[in-house]
Amino acid sequence: MFLSVTSGSSRSVVLDMSINSEEKISVCLLTYNHVHMIEETLASIMDQSVDGFEIIVSDDCSTDGTWELVQQIAAGDERVRAVQPPENRGMPGNANYAVEQSDRPYIALLHHDDIYRTDLLERWVDVAERHPDVAFVFNAYGFEDTDEVHVHPYAERVDGRQFLEGRLFSGWGCPVRGTALIRRSCWDAVGGMHTQFNLLADVDLWMRLAARWAVGYVPEPLISVRQERPEDYPESYSEFSWFRQRMLYEIHAANHLDYYDLSTLRGALAWWRFRGRLSADIFKWLTYAVVRRQKRMLETSAEGASEYEWASIGLVRNLYRKLGQMPLGWREPRRSR
Template sequence: MVSGAMARPTVSVVLTTYNRAQVLGETLRGLLGQTFRDFELLVCDDASEDGTGEVVREFARCDPRVSYLGTGSHLGMPGNLNRGIRAAVGEYIANLHDGDIYAPTLLESWKAILDRYPSAGFVFNAYAHLDARGCVRRVQRMPFDSGLVPGRRLLEDFFFRSWRFWSPVWGTAMVRRQVYDDVGLLDPRYGFLADVDLWMRIAERWDVGYVDEVLIQLPSRRTLPRQVRSAWFKELSSLWAMFWRARVRHFRGRPCRLATEALRHCVYMVESFGFWALAAAARRLYYSLLVR
């Protein structure tokens, strides 16, 4: 690990990266220009082969807040992020991605919410999705103001509401350190989707903070260097398993609701394989049971 010496910071920024040296510098400059400055920046490189290490070391030589955490073998997203979380020393831990564009007030806004609401396990914000030209294609925001959201509401009204499995939270958020002691780290079984499982596990036990401002812009993946991706069916199978386990945990004491959620779960699985008529019939059955 390459780093400079600094006092224990309030915030640890864990930035995961893999083979994105050509865009990493812009991301690092954006983070180092944050209005809130009491943080360490841990760049977790998942065995990149494109000179990522040299890019980070150059920043570390100029700013003692930057540390480079390399690894000799490819760990995948969950393993790479978990080692950064273990190395972090701040009270709050921000999980960030290479390639995304961060507003200068991101860390300040996130920290203010966690400071104000001790029951919030993590905080996230509105996002802007960019097209290949860098123009805003759409903005994803929640239907409530900045502040505290009950974890149960986030699960039932958003994570579990869509017929297609969906997460209102992308991989970028700031988590209270003690939350990891409470719910654990990312589960490697879920690969690139492990962060979604983490947000659901936190929401089962904690409330959630939200900032109703577009603080992160997500570039089109077509404009970023390609990364290793797992097979489509493997990811889909992980998604099914993850959301089903989350439903079982959340509705364990409500057997009738769990039964209807099992039907909802099956509808999406059937739709995934193109059996639309069967899925439509199951959907009608679901709503009839829910009304009762």
């Protein structure tokens, strides 16, 4: 039996009520060059408290033995299916490829370097089943070897538009760390991940989903985050970079333009607020570079230039870059080994 639930003109989702919730889940685990972690991560997934789910491990053409190890694990557990795109596609391309291999109603999008509590899938699906207008469910996060927990004051069901406007649009951070249970019909409706946004494509995805549907939340640390990065992890994502900031600006701009009608007063005000916040953020980082004598930040600051910044920001950038050429005791860039 199929049940269609509608909570707005563009918020219809379809649920297959004829199968158990466990059998609706496709775990899509994205891997790349994490041979030293993947076995423990997979073990935490295979030890879940529910049965009937499948595990699709999509390896993005690893070169360190991850792919070979995943194949060995898959050969010993019928729930695990190892797949690999024909070429390295980056995180969003690999995510899209993994989801293409599945036909189940729920996608549990997971990553290769976290540890998952045994009731993760059970808790996620419970929220999704009880709130059929929810597009994705996420949770609080713990951090390995520490007592630190990131918990947010959200209800179990959060109005998507309030979440988008009040949280995702209001700052440059994102409370969702890239792991979530996603309703497949909603994933398909928005077209999956946009690959042009690279490792930040999940931020764009949460925005597009929240614009149309509600959001689910579990206020418990169901995931333990491991912060270790491989040696070839892009510096532009592991530390500050203008490239990463510009990517965030582009994601926010694209979603503001899709979400708001700029011909209305509300839309126009939201757009000008966004441009003001963007300009203030660039000014903040430029000023930080000068105060902290970060020469490389000034030398590469043009990489953060946005077509949406105020014209005055370009003048400030040029002035600060000229300061960076003066003998003022600047810190030289670290040399890679």
